[in-house]
Every structure is written in C-alpha cells, then in structure tokens.
Amino acid sequence: MSDPPFEKGNKTKMEGPVCLIENTRFGGLQVNQKALDILSSIRQPVVVVSIVGVYRTGKSYLMNRLAGKTTGFSLGSTIQSETKGIWMWCVPHPRKNDHTLVLLDTEGLGDVEKGDEKNDTWIFALAILLSSTLVYNSMGTIDNQALMSLQNFIRMFFTARKCFVFDQPAKKRNLNKLETLSDAELDADFVKQSSEFCNYIYNDSKEKTIAGREYIEKEYDGKCSENAVQSQTHCAALLQQLWSKLDHESFMRPGGYTVYRIQVDSLIQTYKDTPGKGIKEQKALLEEGFQEKAMMMMQEINKIVSDVRAVVVDLFSCSHDGKGKLHDDDIDEYAPDENE
Template identity: 45%
Template sequence: MESAIKMDKPICLIENREEGGKSKLVVNPEAIRILSNIYQPVVVVSIVGLYRTGKSYLMNRLAGVQKGFSLGSTIESNTKGIWMWCVPHPIHRNRVLVLLDTEGLGDVKKGNRVNDSKIFTLAVLLSSALVYNSMGTITQDALDKLKFVGEITELIKVRTGGIQNQEGLLSRHFPIFIWTVRDIYLELKIKDKNISADEYLEDALEPKTPERSSEEKEYNELRNRIRMYFGNRKCFVFCTPTDSNKQLKELEQLPDEKLDKDFVAQSCLFCDYIFKNADVKRVDITVEVTGHRLGKLAEMYTNSINSSNVACLEEVVVSLAEKENKIAVQEATKHYEEMMKTIPLPTETIKEFLDLSTQHEEKAREIFLKRSIKDEDQKFLNKFTKSVKKARIQFSQENEKKSREVCEALIKKHSADFEKDLATGTFNVCGGHERFRKTLKAIEQEYKKEKGKGLKAEEVLQEYKTTKQAEEVIIIQADNALTQKQKEEEVENSRKEKEEMEKRLQQLEEQREKEKSKEEKDNLRRTVEQLMQKLEDQESKWNEKLEQVAREKEMEYNSYMERGQLEQAKKYEEQIKNLQAEKEEKKNQPFWSKMGLVVEWGLDKLIEYISKYGKSEQKK
C-alpha cells in the first residue's frame, strides 16, 4: 500500500502542556493521523540537546531543505514537546525518514528536570538513531547534561516483574547514539597525536581508574551507563558555519556557497552516515515499525510515562501486537473477500474455483503475516484461517448456486416444447417412446452446446433426466408399437439408467469433495511454509542483533579488563554469558514447538512437514 507522505512542514507529535501547574505530555491526533497513512517501515532520527545549540538546523539538513524546522522552534517558551517531519528516505525508496526535533533541554525558563527526562526517554524509545547535540567541546558539563541516561532505568523497563539485570537488556532495544559537537575550535589531539572524532568521544567516555572517591565514582557512573546502553556510538564535530554573527542569525536563508566549506563537508558526512547506518526502527528486535505502528507506540509510551512514569517495553509490544493482529486478520480477510468478488461466477469447474481461491488466499496470508507481530501461538493466524475458510465456503456455495440457476434456466429454455408435449400426452401414442427418447436426446445436445454453465452442468442435466423417469415408464406402457417383452426390457433399461445416473452424481460429488480436501491440505502446506519463512527471517534478525550486541559487550569487557576495572568487566562477562545461553536455547528449540498450528489443526497433518523441517534443523 502506498504511503501518503504530504508534509510541507513539521508538526507537533507530542505536546508538552501545563495543566494545573504540572506538565503533561499529550499526543497530537493530527500527527497520529499522518503516521497512520504511512505503511512503509520508518527510520526514526531524534535529536536532543540543550536549547540554542542548532539542533533544528541539523534536522533540516537531514530533510534536505533550507527551511523546515524553525531554528527557533525549540527555544521559544511557547513551543514545547517533540516535533515531527516525515519525508521520503533519500536512499531507500521503500522507507520513510521520520525526523523528531525535541524541545531544548535545560531551559532555565522552564526549569522542569522531570519534564526533560521524559522528553529524553521518549526520544530514546521512538528512535532508531539518537543524536545528542552539544556546543564547543565534550566537557564534563556537556556530559552532565546527559544525566538522563543515568536515570533511564527508572523510566524504562524491558520486562515486567523483578527481572534482574534489566539494564543489560536495554542496549539491544536502544538506538545508535551519535554525538554532534558544534562550533568546535580545538584541534582533535591527544598527547600531540591527531585523533578521529570517534576517538575523541571514546576518550571523553573513558572512566577514571581506580575510583578513589565518591566524586570519581559518580564521574564514572554516567560514562559506564552510556557505554552500557549505547554500544553503537559515533561522533561528528562541526566548525562554526560562518564567522559572521549576522549570518548566523540568518542561517536558514544562507545557501551552502556562503557557509564555511568545512562545515558543509562535515554536514554532508553527518547526513550520509545517518542515511546509510540508521536502520528501520524495530521493537522486540524483529518487528519492523511502520508509520502507523510508530503512531501507536507514541501513544502507548506517552500514556505509560504520564500514568506510571515507567514505560515497559514488553507490555507495550504485547499491547501493540494485540491491536495489530486483530487488524491483520480483518485486512487480510477483507482482501480475500474483495478479490473473490471479482471472480465471474459460475466457474466452469471446481478446480478453477479452488485455483483462484488459493491464489487470493495466499496473497491474503502474505498480508496477514506481514502485518501480524508476536503471534506466538498462532492464535490470530488460526483466526485468519478460519475466517477465510468460512468465506471460501460461502463463495463456493454461491458459485454452485449460480451454476444451478444458470443450468436450470437453460434446461427450461430448451425443454419448453418438450414439456408442453408431455403435458398434452403427445408421446402417449404408438411409437411415442422412440420420439420421447430422441427429443430428450436433442434437448441434452442443445444444452451441452451452451457455454458458462458452471460446475453444476452435468448434475443439473442428470437431475432433469431423472425427473422424467416416471413419465417415461407411462409412455412405454402406452406405446403399442412395443411388445410386452420389449416394454419390460425398456422399463428395466430405464431403471438401470436411473441407477447409473445416481451413481454418476455421487461420483461427481465425491470428486468435488476430494478436490476440496486436496486443496485444503495444499493450503495447509503453503501456510506452514510461509509461516516457517517468517519464523526463520525473524530468527535470523534476532541472531544478527544478538551477535552485534555480543560483539559490543566483548569490546567493552576487554576495555574494562585492560584498565583493571574488574567490577565493570564482570557485568559484561555475565551479560555475554546470558547472550550465549539465550542463543543456545533458541538454537535447540525444535521446529514444531514454534507452531501453535499443531494444537489447532492436529499433529497428524503436520507430520510430513515436521519431518521435512526437522531434518533441516538437525543438519544445522
């Protein structure tokens, strides 16, 4: 489905209101409506930082425009919250770039530390790339402004209950972290050695060792948490865009030619990195977030933080899955029904009907599987299957009904004169039986020439001929051209013909049922294959993410070991062990344990596929 991206300018996504002397975050319904029309996966880039640090300018660069986010939009006291702008992704045509510009943190006029913490938390939760913007150099003061990182476990829980080591799980759900240092005037050097921007950031995040005082412990705590939560880190430094104070005030009107060439080059590198490295936003690692899902997440996260001050990722995913899966069943079933209505009825054969039905059902199943998320026991897949089966039966009955109506009308058309002759006793004369047989045969031949009769053609014809058996017996008895023996033989032949016709009708019905049964089994096979493909894709994404997190944890572990900070190293060692155990558990999980279909449809129907995929699992 095409996305309707028609945003000429940013819009407030989450407004920060003052109600009764307290701040409250409120989601803007108009922004949600815009997101609800975006069905492509979204890459969400949020920017946070102090007010008056040029955050909006960077977001405009990402949007590819000179003017969009107002350069004063996040520093004026009348503009609060998170602003959103959805634009086509400049590299990936099947994705949408969602830019979120947050109100400036630390505004003394607002003076609401709790509010800043909630804004920062929402930016983390909603984004796939988080940009932290600061001025001058990476100083202790700039790091202190990231105090919200230290408080984040108070606002975000991965799972419900008293799960230990929740902070070790956060990094797999958090965005990539990009620190942008604006108006830097110092050379990037350490001990007279030139360093990269990334090395500059890592040096700033270097903990002190050993910790000799509470101040040093506090100094290390923030750095340790940034390293723990954001394993994927990047840094960009920017010189001043222009030496002219007047031009700085008119920055959004200035073309690149009038800006410092180094600043322009640095901006291009920043944008290029975001476009290439900021991935699609995901929840629960494997679930891609589309525009309409992002809208639901914004609502759920905001409501959670407003009501309890804590957003539980597990609860949000469960709630999102329930909503999405219900819609998935409805949309997929609707697609099947709408496509089935395009089939000209009646179809000539049951096979033709089933082939078309299967074609539309397979597409509908793709729609369901693409939209459904976290359908762990396939409860909603079963609902979809039952819903489609019910619709298929109804369309099949309509197909048969239509065919019967057409066939009966054709029989009536071609047998009109024949029926009149029967009613007036025209055949109850000498030689009448022969004339009866020839007339009935002629009707049959004319009927068979007709097109578009559908799958009930033979059945309706045989039924009609059966209804004439009793009248044929009367005509035989009245036909004096026949001897008594011939009459008895003709009556016996008529009886046998009736039995053969009944047998033929039964065979036709059995054949139809056989074809329906075969098609249902084939549909089951296709369902299993499509579901397995989805599960395998999810498992691949899961393993890929866990391997990435494991690599990041191992780097941090080695770094802390080298510095002799064994306590911190031990935390990472434990997390690495947990990741390995999690991977082994998933690896050893048998194929059929992933499928609630077994319970619903019966193990006997899946033995063939369990055997097939079981062997492939063993090979792995």
C-alpha cells in the same frame, strides 16, 4: 474521503513539522492526535532519527538538512515561540526506496521558561525510546554529567556510536539567519562536516523495530482482555433474559419449590446449550447467576414455611382448646424436600 498522507512508493504530503509530544498546562505531556494519525497511515518501514540537546545549539538546522530543506524546524530566536516538546517531520527516505525518514526534534530543552529539569528528562527519555538513531548535540565540550546520565540508555539501545565535530557554520553576525544562507555562504568545513553527518544517517540508520515477542504478547493480551469483556457482557445478558422467565412465575404454592428447581435446571441447561458465549460461560458465572438466586429463593421459601407453621400451630391450638396435636405431616406439602 481524502487520501492518506503516505502510500507505498508515493512522496509524503507533509509540508513541514507537526508537534508529536507537547506539554500540557498541568505540567504533563500529551500526544498530538494529528501526528498520531500521520504515523498510523504509514505503510512502510520507518527510520526514526531524533536529536536532543539544549536549545539554540543548531539542532534544528541539522534536522532541516536531513529533510533536504533549509527551513522547517524552528531556528534561532524563533524557538521562543514554539511549544516545548518533540516535533516530527516525515519525509521520503533519500537513499532507501519505500522507506520513510521520521525526524524528531526536541525543542526547548534547558529553557527555564518552558519547563523544569524533570520535564526535560521526560522529553529526553521519549526521544531515546522512539528513535532508531539518536543524535546528541552539544555546543563546546560535551557535559560529563550528561554523558554519565545517558550512558546506560546509550549502551542499552544504541550499540553503534559515532561522534561528529562541527566547526562554526558561519560568521557570528550570520548565525541568526542560517536558514537563508546558501552553502557557498557557509563555512566550507562545516558544509563538508554536515554532509558527512547526513550521509551517515542516510546510509547507517536502521529501521525502527520492536521485539517480536513483546508485540505479539501485547496483541494477544489485548485480544484476550477484549474477548473476556465481550463474553462477560454477553453471558450476563443471556442469564438476565433466562432468569426473567422465572420472575413471572409464582412458586408460593404446594410443591412450588420442586417446580422451581425443575425450571431452574431447565434454564441452566438452556444456558449451557446456547452457543457463542465465549470464555466466561463456565460454572463460576452460573454460580453468580442462577445458583445465587436459587439460594435466595430457597431461603425465602423456608422463611415463609416457618411462618406458616407458626400461624397454623396457633390456629390449631385455639380451635381445639389445646387438646389436639398438629403433626408436621399436615403441612409438609408446603416445605421443600431436605434432599433437594
């Protein structure tokens, strides 16, 4: 069995980003199992930073710098070949020991070839909900409509806010090859601004947490539901096993119903005395099992007794040429006691 990608104090073995959320061919979104396995293997606090904005605005370049790499997340024209969704890269946190920095890059927003506005909204919302720090990247003036749409989410999830303004990183002819340029070849102001951005993320981004009550209640509800299903299955199997003992008995005989009720009471007591039934052992389940079948059996016996009465009356009338009289006492040994 191979070692997990993450262990406390060890460096990540992720060499590059993997797709976390991707589009399906039916227009929905799905989670990549490989990415889930990586996240599940992390056993230390995580700082989750997501970046959103339209494609080809330098988002991926900033995320690569946060990862301490020049390449990784797709840049420039290569974005056209990538799946629209959210890409994830987990790296050791450069400033906090035993922490993992989870970088989420939203690819393809605003690209009509990869989805519609509703799809963009889904990805946008997921990026907000998944992150502890959200980076909204925009080229030029920030769109007022976007801010109006975001303000409720921002106020709800991000109480601290900071704005960074970046100059053009390089000359226009070099913009499509930023990942190959050294810092010396980039605009000096841009290098300074991007360093300030990275330092802020490293120092001020908090660990991703969820409300304790929400987590505990979710775990509790899940366990209760799981226990209820297991208890229901176990109790139903036990009832079936006990009832099968009655299926092999014959109660269509004088006093049969009395014998039947005695055995039913005995089996019910056996059921109650059997341990490990869980939360579904109560009266309701008994009523669904023994009591329901007991009623069916009683109805069948009453029908048979009624038929027997009719036949005996006919026979008695024929043999006595109508002169005799049949009393109920002559056949009451077949019938169940009314008090039973």
